Structure formats: structure tokens, C-alpha cells
Amino acid sequence: MIGTSTQAYIASVAGESTVHCRGLWVLPHLNAVERELAGFSWPAGESLEIDCSGMESMDTAGAWLLYRTRHKLEQAGKTLTLMGLKAEYSALMGMIEARGTEVSVVTLSSPGWLEQLGANFFAHMGQVTSMLAFVGEAAMAALRLLANPGRIRLRPLLYNIQESGFKAMPIVGLLSFLMGVVVSYQGAEQLARYGASIFVADLVGLSMLREMAPLLTAIIVAGRSGSAFTAQIGTMKVTEEIDAMRTIGIAPMDFLVLPKVFALMIAVPLLTVYADVAGVLGGMVMAKSQLGIGFWEFLDRFDDAVKLSSYLVGIAKALMFATIIGVVGCFQGFQVSGSADSVGQQTTVSVVQAIFLVIVVDAIFSVLFSWLKI
Amino acid sequence: MVSEAIVEVRNICTRFGTAVVHENVSLSVLRGETFALAGGSGCGKSTLLREIIALQAPVSGSIKVFGQEVLGLDDEAALPLRRRWGVMFERGALFSSLTVLENVGLPLREHTDLEDGLIDEIAALKIALAGLPPSAGAKFPNELSGGMRKRAALARALALEPELVFLDEPTAGLDPLSASGFDQLVKNLKESLGLTIMMVTHDLDLLWQVADRVAVLGENRVLGIGTMDELAQAEHPIIREYFYGTRGRAAREQTWKQK
Numbered sequence: 007m008i009g010t011s012t013q014a015y016i017a018s019v020a021g022e023s024t025v026h027c028r029g030l031w032v033l034p035h036l037n038a039v040e041r042e043l044a045g046f047s048w049p050a051g052e053s054l055e056i057d058c059s060g061m062e063s064m065d066t067a068g069a070w071l072l073y074r075t076r077h078k079l080e081q082a083g084k085t086l087t088l089m090g091l092k093a094e095y096s097a098l099m100g101m102i103e104a105r106g107t108e109v110s111v112v113t114l115s116s117p118g119w120l121e122q123l124g125a126n127f128f129a130h131m132g133q134v135t136s137m138l139a140f141v142g143e144a145a146m147a148a149l150r151l152l153a154n155p156g157r158i159r160l161r162p163l164l165y166n167i168q169e170s171g172f173k174a175m176p177i178v179g180l181l182s183f184l185m186g187v188v189v190s191y192q193g194a195e196q197l198a199r200y201g202a203s204i205f206v207a208d209l210v211g212l213s214m215l216r217e218m219a220p221l222l223t224a225i226i227v228a229g230r231s232g233s234a235f236t237a238q239i240g241t242m243k244v245t246e247e248i249d250a251m252r253t254i255g256i257a258p259m260d261f262l263v264l265p266k267v268f269a270l271m272i273a274v275p276l277l278t279v280y281a282d283v284a285g286v287l288g289g290m291v292m293a294k295s296q297l298g299i300g301f302w303e304f305l306d307r308f309d310d311a312v313k314l315s316s317y318l319v320g321i322a323k324a325l326m327f328a329t330i331i332g333v334v335g336c337f338q339g340f341q342v343s344g345s346a347d348s349v350g351q352q353t354t355v356s357v358v359q360a361i362f363l364v365i366v367v368d369a370i371f372s373v374l375f376s377w378l379k380i
Numbered sequence: 381m382v383s384e385a386i387v388e389v390r391n392i393c394t395r396f397g398t399a400v401v402h403e404n405v406s407l408s409v410l411r412g413e414t415f416a417l418a419g420g421s422g423c424g425k426s427t428l429l430r431e432i433i434a435l436q437a438p439v440s441g442s443i444k445v446f447g448q449e450v451l452g453l454d455d456e457a458a459l460p461l462r463r464r465w466g467v468m469f470e471r472g473a474l475f476s477s478l479t480v481l482e483n484v485g486l487p488l489r490e491h492t493d494l495e496d497g498l499i500d501e502i503a504a505l506k507i508a509l510a511g512l513p514p515s516a517g518a519k520f521p522n523e524l525s526g527g528m529r530k531r532a533a534l535a536r537a538l539a540l541e542p543e544l545v546f547l548d549e550p551t552a553g554l555d556p557l558s559a560s561g562f563d564q565l566v567k568n569l570k571e572s573l574g575l576t577i578m579m580v581t582h583d584l585d586l587l588w589q590v591a592d593r594v595a596v597l598g599e600n601r602v603l604g605i606g607t608m609d610e611l612a613q614a615e616h617p618i619i620r621e622y623f624y625g626t627r628g629r630a631a632r633e634q635t636w637k638q639k
Contacts, residue, residue, distance in 0.1 A: 032541065033488075033492060033540065033541045034492070036492070036494055036498070037492070037493050037494050037495075040494070040495070040498060065541040065573075066502075066505065066506070066509070066538070066541060066573060067502050067505075067541060070501065070502060070505050071498075074501070094574055097571060097572040098572050098573060098574075100572070101509065101568070101572040102505070105505070105508045105509055106505075108508045108513075108514060109501065109504045109505045109508045109514065110504060110514045111481065111500040111501060111503075111504045111514075111517065112481070112504075112514050112515055112517045112518040113479070113481065113500070113517070113518055114479060114518050343522075344476065344520075344522035345476030345477055345520070345521075345522055346476050346477070347476060347477035348476075
């Protein structure tokens, strides 16, 4: 049949200018309706009537489809008359017609790769400068506080020491013990080959005290506490608590940042000492079981091999790492903007950046100490 | 008007620990009406709303929506019901990582098999119906003002062509001008879309202007239920205080003048 089209939702008879819409023009059926409309061959005449009396139900989405179809045909030069629309749907259709011209899909235009590259570059440069500004601001606030120690907020300081230091003891202890076991185990085989088993005390002692313990502690603290600082400050920023604090006249620097940074500066060196002990203990246990070196023998050699300076180098590094983790964690918290997504992103950045900086600084220290022959 | 109950709440009791919130609360919302839950802060209005939309469970009682019991439904079982109603939360609860257009389109993308282009158009239409300019579609929720955020939330609530819409404090935090714009918007949408609306509010203007029937909650129970005119005659001291305080009087006089 030429010119005749009969489908579930829309139909026409050959030679007539009336198109019948029928069935359910509602959201669950809309996909089918749209497919039929796309494949529908409209009668040839200039002026058409759309008869909606067979339409059982119509919702906003269905009405929109009808409006859109009509609009398209009218732009193609046809004249359309809508008829037979049920009373309850004509109000809906009226509203769509009133608003229809305002409907336009506006989406974010995504920038080209060059623009993206430039934007990323400037964003990162901006972050470097604002990080430096933050460090400066924190240092000034810290000096002011140290000049007037009565203003140090003891309660948040102690709370943070408990949270970041005391509560990290089980995990730090366990991991450094295992690290001691690993170092000792790896060394034992090589040393035994040269008959130099006793030097396992040098190996474990120096590597744990100088490198492993501070680094391991710093990484755990960055993951546990650095992320927590960012998430806490970031969420407070989203809920405008930081603004509220400023309004009341409490400097967020004094109230949020310094207690956290100071707490880490106290807790991380202490944790490192504890990690030293646990790591050497792990090494001793392994030395006894693998190489048959007794505890007293091990400690005797340990005393000769490890100088006080090695121990102090580890502690000094820990102090440095603590400052980095605290400052980065808080800084990234302040970088959060508006959304829940942003809290997650900044927390990730905070941990990655803190660990990155810790390792870079560790490398710099190694070079520095070998120059200074410490 | 067909007086079929769409929401039926029977003998709801709610307790948080030892604090009693509801004691035998019963009410029903009829098809096609705008029903409001009113009452002072902390009287359990929002809690009751959360119980009806199956986000929270009361200690005992029964809640039927569209004739189906909602209590004890898990998320999967509640889905067919949830697709038939839309909820506008008090603070909008728009997804902050999506633009407004994506927010409104999300339920469509999730629950229909429409093409992306059509989904965007329908979402843009809902945004226009909610009285937002098209440019708002490309914005993120945190770039919008409070009033615009409410409208965007309403657009999302309307995305799946619901028969029933729940509005939690639709005008709270809006300036009087935006609030009365919202009154009008709710009225228009209700008439042209044939919605049933259940809202929680303590905005007296909204109660007078939009609500067909109002239930006043207080003292853990329903203190009064009826049209605003009926409630204005009620004897209960809390209701009287509610309607005849300075603010209540002003809202009532305004309605009288308009009539």
C-alpha cells in the first residue's frame, strides 16, 4: 500500500491528510514511539491533521515527542493541526508549547588537548605557589605560637598525637618487625656464603635505623593520618565550617593545621624509635633461626656497628617527614572545592604527594649525609 | 475528584532509643490532592516522610503507597514503587560531580532505554518546566543559588514522570520572592501534570496557597487534619499557636486579601 502506514503508535490511511496517534505515549514506551516516528512516512499534503483521540495516555516525555515532531514538520513547511486531545492532556501540551522554545540542551564544551595541557600546567604551577604560600603562612603561625606558648591548644594536640601516633603503633610495629625479618633473611644467605654471618647485625641495624624505619613509618602515617587530615579539613570546607571558624575569629591555621602538624612532629619520631626496636627485633629473631646467632651475640655486634649518629639521622629524617605529611595533608584539605568528589580527589593527591615528597627528601638526605660523611 | 488513597499511613509508632517520635500516627493522601505535613521543628514530619519513601522503618504500623505495603521492602523490591514517585530532598541532594542536565537525565539513563539525545532533550524540558534557564543545565550544583538548586532538584524528581511527588521543605531557605515563585510552580505543575503532591513544610504561605489538606503533627501524634480553613477553627492550643502567632496571621490575611 503506497502512502499508507499503520503502526502501533501512529497510523495514516492512503490519500487522507489525517494522522492518527494512538496507544500509550508514556516514558516506558517512548523508545518504541520514537522509533516509529523516525520510520513513519508522513502524508504528502501541505496541511495535516494530527488526531490524538486514540491516545490512551500521554506524559511529559510523550508530549515533548509530539511537540518536537510537530515543530520539525512545521519547519519543513507543513501546517499541522492538533485535534482530539483529551482535556487532561491539553493542559500539559499547552505547558510544553509555552516552554518548548526555551528548551535547549546546553552541555559543557570540553576543551581541546592543547588548551587542556595549558590549563593543567597553570593549575599545577598555581598549586606550587599556593603550597609555598601555605608553608609560609603555617611557619609564621608556628613562630607566633612558639613565641607565645600559652596559646598552644593542648587538647587537639594531644588528641592528634593519640590518633596519629598511639593508634598507629600496632601496624607500625608489625610492619617494621616483618621488614626486619625480610632484611635479615635476604642478607643471611649472602653473608653466610662469605662466612660473615655476624655482619647481619650491621646490615639490619644500619638499614633499619637509617632508612627503613623512618621511611616505613612515614608511609604508614601518610596513608593513615595525612589522608584523614585532608578528608576532615576538606569536608569542613564543603560544609562551610572553615568559613564559620574564620567568622568567629578563630584562625583555622591555629585551630586545625598547627595542632596536626605539631602532633605529627612529636608522634612520628617516637613511632620511628618504636619501629627501630621492632625492626631490629625482627632481624634478631631471623638471625637466630637462620644463622644461629644468639641474641647477646647480635646485640654485642650491633653496639659496635651502629653509631649514635645513625640513630639520630633516622630520627631527624622522621621529623622532616612528619612536617611534610602534616603540611601536605592540611594543604590539600584546603584545596577542596565544593563537591564530595573533590574531597576524594584531594585525599588521593594528598597521600600520593606526601609519599612522593617523603621519598624525594629521603634521597636528598642520603646525598647530603654522604657529603657530610655522617 | 476520585477519592482513592494513594498514601495510607496506619498506626505508625516510631522511637529513637527511648525518645518517642510518633505514637499511632494515621493519615491518608488522596489521588490528585496536595497534602501537607505541618508542625513545629522536631515533631517528626521529615521522619514520617522518610518512612513513607522507604528510607527508614518505624517500630510498628503499616504504610501503603499505591495500595502496596512499603514497610519491610528491600531496595530491590522497592524499586518498582520508587520509579512511580519522585522525591525532592530538603537540601536538593543533587549529585555534586554531575551537571544539572546530567543530574536530571540520570534516572532516565538508569531506568529507560532511550537514546542519549532524547534523554538530554527530556532533561532539558524538565529543567525548563522547573523554571530554570537552559544555561543552568551545564552548571554544577555548587554553582547554583539555593533557589535554583531547589528547582533543579524538583526537575530531577519529575524525571521519571512520577504520579506522586514528595517535597521535603520545598521553600525552606528561600527568599520570599523565590518562595512564592515556587508556590506558583508547584501549583502549575500539579495542575498540568496531574500530580499528587505530599510535602513537608512549615511555610505558612505555602500551606495557605498550595495545600488542599494539611495534617498538623505535634505531641507525637496527628493533632488535626483538614483544609486550612478547617484547621483555623481548631481548638487545640498548638494548632492555634501555629496559625494565630504573628507570622500565621500575616499569611492568613494575605490569603484573605487575595480571595
